[in-house]
Amino acid sequence: MKIKRFLAGLLSVALLCGLLTVVPASAAAGTTSVSGFTDITDPDVSEAAEVLRLLGVVNGTGGTLFNPGGTLTRAEFCKMAIEIMGKGEEASAQMNRTIFLDVKGDHWARGYINLAASTRLGGGEDGSGGEMLMVGVGDGTFQPGRTITFAEAVTTMMRMLGYTASDVAAGSPWYSGYLAAASVIGLTDGLSLTWNSTITRGQTAILFENMLYTAPKDSESPYLTQLGGSITDEAVVLSLDATAADGTAGCILTTGSADPYKTNHVPFDTALAGSRARLVLDKGSKVIAILPSQGGTQRATSVVSAEINSVTVSGGEKLDVAPDTPVYRESGETTYRDIYLNLKTGAALVLRYGATGKLEYLYLPSTQASETAVVAKATGSGNPFASLVGNDTGYRILKNGLPATLSDIRQYDVATYDKASKTLYICDLRLTGVYENVSPSPATPLSVTIMGATFPVLSSAYADLASFKIGDTVTLLLTSDGQVAGAVSPSVAKSTTVGVAKMEGTTATVTPLADIRDSDGKKVVFTGATIYTEESAAQMQGQLVTVSSNKLGMLSLSRLSGSGASGALDVAARTLGEDKLADNVVLYERVGRGAPVEISFDQLTRTTVPADRITYVGKDYAGRVNFIVFDDVTGDQYTYGFAKKGTVTGEKNQVSFTNTSVSVEIGKGQYSEELITGAPIKDGDLVGIAASLDTISGVPKLSNWVALKAVENVPRSAFEMNEYINPESKAPIGTVTTRDMVLPIAGNVLCYNNTTKTWFDSLNEARAYADTLTIYYDRAPQEGGKVRLVVVG
Template sequence: MKKRTWLSALLAVALLVSMLVVPSASAAGNSAFTDITDPDQANAAEMLRLLGVVNGTGGGAFRPQGTLTRSEFCKMTVEIMGRGDEEPAQRSRTIFTDVSSTHWARGYINLAASITVGGSSGGDGESATAGTRLIMGVGDGTFQPDRVITCGEAVTILMRVLGYGDGDVAGGLNWYDGYMGLAGSAGLLDKLNLTGASTISRGQAAILFYNLLFAKTKGSDSLYLTGLGCKVEDGGILLDVNATLAGSNTAVKTTTGTYKTDRAGLDENLEGMQGDVVLDKNDKLLAFQPKENITSRAVNVAEWAYNEARLTGGETLELPPQTTIYQDGEKKVYEELWQDLKPGTPVTFYYTAEGKVDYLFLRSASASDTAMVARSVPSGNPFTALTKGEGNYQIYKNGMPATVNDIRQYDVATYDSGAKVMNISDLRLTGMYENVYPNTDTPAKIWAMGKELPVLPCAVEDLRNFKIGDTLTLLLTSDGKVAGAVTTAAAKGNAVGYVKSIAEDGTAVVQLLDSVLGKVEGKTSYRGDSAEKMMGELVTVSSYKLGQITLTRLTGGSSSGVTGKLDVAARTLGGVALADNVAVYEKVGSSKLQPVKYSQITAVSVPASKILYAGKDYAGRYNVLVLDDVTGDLYTYGFMSKGTMTTPSSMGEIVNSTVIVTTSDKNGETKLELVGGVEVPRNAIGGVVASLNTLQDKNKIAGYVFLKELGGVHRSAFDMKAKTVTTTDMVLPISDSVVCYNKTTKQWFTAEDPMDALNQARAFSDNITIYYDRTPENGGKVRAVVVQ
């Protein structure tokens, strides 16, 4: 019979990008024994430690390469049978002449020699048969307790533990050959390449006993470990090997529950895998068993879209919006999360047997508490100490695959040993040292620009060089922890964001583009008209005075400084390459700056005049683009009409014009009303964008557009797979958020997916009118569809 193989690590997150893998039976594990380097032996020894079978040789050592004597093996066998408490009663007996009363293992040897397996008492006309003793001497009344045990001897004993006796095995050239053959079928020799005459090491013995636990006993489908009070249950998907649970120092969380454990730790590579949990008699977790033949793929995503993900390197993977995604130990739906996922995010895709995406698993984005700073201009890799000699790791900088040549002075690195990934960040924040906890000599967290930032141990010495009130530049990890601090002359901050609001007293709120830092706020010099002109603009942020921030505008000037056009297909701007994880933002006038996907740019090219800002990364690639009304996707489209609103003033009430757009979402009809004097033709279909500027808490209009009408389109003109409409003059892309209206019933077609609503419209009538904003080469798309 074939034993199910137990794993404690199967797949590193740092698999080669784009490589499909079908996990093979392998194991890797953490152990309380610090001298075991072989992952299979470490996992086996840890399991035996938890069951009380082994306790090492002292000082956290196991001596896996050391040999094992016959007496030591006897002790382990008695313990794994759960009969160790019977040993003291056997110490006074003499069975073997060379096992004296002073021998430390006398009780264990005598007990093992007294245990019989197999045999029967007769009955129903059958004669009684003798059983087989668990251990026997060497034939001369001796046992040779201190001789190194051979594999044939060890396997014979363990097969007898499973209930097999001499009558169950065939003969052979050697007395143990029958037991060796049977052991191979039972899975007892898995991961071992030994002959019967081979001596075995302590590490190899641990694997033998580990295999015993998951072998079936004679004549039964039950695993041996169930006889020890252990059990195997469906564990669902492993979410967190470092979970917390009341009343326990350590715990493991899966989709079926959170389990206490006394393990030294499960390998983080197990996270995301499906499998079973092995529980002891007290329901504490002993092991996690990944299921076999599960196909997974570890990748790095450069761009997330509603129904697909583009990988670094350009490959696109289909991703249904309702796909389950596990992040931070919680189950979520991709459709609700995709807009918040950052470019450069490492993720593992898990597939069904049919090859379809089953679920996604995102490893925790939290950086290690151990970090290093490149203090000088690097020559080679200054961060190798983080890996503790581990090789074959990948380097990522700001979420992008990188090399040693991409490391710069004052970069910060952390190392994920589970994924074998070195994460490098060049994120910096320049501001005033505002406060500290608990004190300046041992800072655990500090405040700058009103933000509370955790301090790593490697930054403590740097911060002692500054006092509260000083201006400094903080060197941050990818998850916003302070790894170092330098003067502003040595390095400047690079925090970039957009102005979200400015109050009457000049207090500005800036939403930083790096979501780790969130938003900052502080007093500025902007008031009235100057404040209104700053709304929505991209700025760099710094602080040189308590409670105040300095904003340096990157957009909104007479020129962005960009030369050349954006070649969308070639992914170049003025001949300079874009980074794979380029972050693209868009605004219309004074609207909110919003992230868009590069794939939303359907124009052939974008002129420099429509690019408000272009920022480069450490390698000279463009990694941030801010577009001026290029995709058309920021507008809310529908039927447009005029409205009014009144506002009080010292002269009485003032009537202000508004524009109302009647449209729909998945739940039905909605209305958006914005303040602005726009002449709206009767029955116009168009779109509007809200400004960050308001009047009486109602947003003003930042931009508007009237759509072009094209009637007489047949349902066959729609290619729903390519999401295009072919007319006599052009091929128009269909917007992912297209709205569809039934002129006959005067109702909107609604669905979770706008494409499903479009199919409802096509099914209703072949008399279709489409509305688009501009020509395809200029980025136009079908925004609305009306049928009758």
């Protein structure tokens, strides 16, 4: 409803001869709620009619029809006025009186009309003064069948609010004072009618709803409270489909309320979930309307990836999120710091911004993605997941975190449905291994163990698992959060779980790239022997592999067969050659035979990455680039500092040996791990070193190293720092301009005082200490170089 005044507190306005406090109407502002009437298209009228229906003021024109464009007679309006005052039960006692000549004994509204003509409002406590609710037309008649005018309707409502002719400015026409006063207090907001306009049923509904939120004369509470209703304090709406203690479903849960509120309202718009709002309650404390706060904005989106200080959402936009930002969900309140690691790709997310544009809080819609999941055992025409969505329309589909359509569904895909956000989540994650254990029993497999990891089982998988016995090899069909939704033979569907292999002799440890959690909530890591010899196992070190198992205690690894890039990566355009990147593309970087490490686009300071620096490109089921492995493009996988040479000893085949090692000082008394090396690095050199997954007697080898280059006498004014600095990020925190170039400053830049032989805690401390500084960088900026170390003194 387009109301000028919003329920943001009690407002005071000077009106005529006194001070009137108004709680202005804003029923359903910002919502698209629908009512129980099927012939209303205007959302404002729809919500107003629904509120009046719940209060028992209207019941439509038969069935589910309201006839919003129809007009009202004076008799029909009279009945509505009596009902909204809560006096409907008194009407029957007035049926035997004759007050108006044209309201005969058999007139259906006789009791209501007589009661209205006998109800004095706005008078003193002794009954003196005031005016009758409704009166005749001056000739002893009421004209019950005549269409009521806007002026007559407003005048009646002003009397219900306690105003009489003496309270409003005198006007030449009898109605002018009432209309002027009604406009001031917000009673006629949303309506533009002349005094003699006929008023439709829809417009009347808006007028009555306005009155509910308007304070009567000399009152600071809205008219609603005179009917026994109330308006709660502003709170965050946690759920629109909560369950009360007695089992009643479809209840409204907010922060600050121990129990959810019941309601007979038709389902509210799901966009209200997560909003800051007030609830309008009837005398039975049931919700009849939700009034969203008018301060700030709200944005609904989905998660692509999450970091400690930011979240990347659908479309690839990266949004800053402070770690202590409140997070609301149906289970209660927490902080972003506590949940960001558990945010799944494709998860629904609502961001609430204040009036100044600052992020106030996040809301996570219920993951009531029904505990029942469905497996697409067959595909073709129609939706194989129709049983999940039921009668819902307008739902969205996300597959592996990306928007999808029914044509993207493949056999053995798994789906869950979040009714609150109307989102169908589809996943094609599968894992093949030996069926090791089941709990509590094969008949009720609440959890199963495969490759040493225990996964929770959904009821949809019970029948599938019944066809397998302990010791069989089985392919589990998983939801995006690692729950077992189904099971099939490996001859039908094979593992799609991809991870990074780390070899210790012929034993492999594989860490899946997907955030798969076991039944205890711990990230799954698979460990087992392989069929490889030590020589061939060494070739699997650090490789991206699909992992499975067909024998207890054994892992089967298959290197990904993806190729390198066919063209350069355009970082700004998010294209790789002629291919567009998927919104949820995952970026990894490795140095030589080092472990692949996930990176973000923010760490790519170069505008393009040539194809020869991209070692692997993976595509999803739709042919979109969703996985890229870079060959040493950011420099962020090195540890930088002052080199320290050393030695490590070991033994192989009963022969002792000694190797030269190197580490770097990264703080007072703090050193990186030792790496075995033969590189020509001397003590005290400023270098960066990167570890390999290859080891000698358990000590990693040096995968690569870089000597830092110096630029001396750089003034502190040459540093341009970002407004927001996140000390935990490897993304650049600013730039420094020298005579020859502009270099990004690494987020983990180290700062050293050569005079005192101590380390600074931050770059700003180093800049404050000296007018000029020496910066050390790893490579040219066009090659992804950054400032890695700053020295003063």
